[in-house]
Amino acid sequence: MRVNGAADAGITAARHDGIIEAVTDADVETTADSGYQGAGGTVYTPVKRPVGKGHNGWEKQANTALARLRAPVERAFAQLKQWRVLQRVRISPNRITALVHAIFVIHREQQSLARA
Numbered sequence: 001m002r003v004n005g006a007a008d009a010g011i012t013a014a015r016h017d018g019i020i021e022a023v024t025d026a027d028v029e030t031t032a033d034s035g036y037q038g039a040g041g042t043v044y045t046p047v048k049r050p051v052g053k054g055h056n057g058w059e060k061q062a063n064t065a066l067a068r069l070r071a072p073v074e075r076a077f078a079q080l081k082q083w084r085v086l087q088r089v090r091i092s093p094n095r096i097t098a099l100v101h102a103i104f105v106i107h108r109e110q111q112s113l114a115r116a
Contacts, residue, residue, distance in 0.1 A: 011036050031070050079107070 014020050014036070023030045024041030037045050046066055047059040055063065080086060083103055089096065 011039055014039065031066055033070070083107075 011020075020039050020041050020043055023043065028042060030043045032039065032043050032045050034046050034048065036043055037048060039045065044066060046063045047055065049055055049059075080100070085103065086100070089099065091099065
């Protein structure tokens with residue numbers, strides 16, 4: 001599969017792999033960033049700002065609500081990227097979930113000890 005640039009990579013890959021069709025068929029409402037604009041189905045993206053204009057009231061509210069839904073997930077992925085062990089992991093993809101879960105438990109415990 002050839003992708004025409006980074007901005008197109010996500011939505012093209014999601015379409016190619018059938019992700020958009022799968023979440024739509026399963027009636028799963030999904031949030032995405034503006035790179036997935038036009039994905040359709042049950043994929044919700046921020047409202048684009050009209051050229052030369054600003055957002056009106058409901059557009060700002062909709063984008064804020066969407067950002068609040070996405071923020072915890074974005075934070076979790078940012079934390080996952082910081083875990084060095086995952087950068088060099090060479091185990092079966094079927095076992096990676098258990099590894100990530102174990103690392104998350106340790107990370108959460110460290111965070112709670114640091115707060116105490």
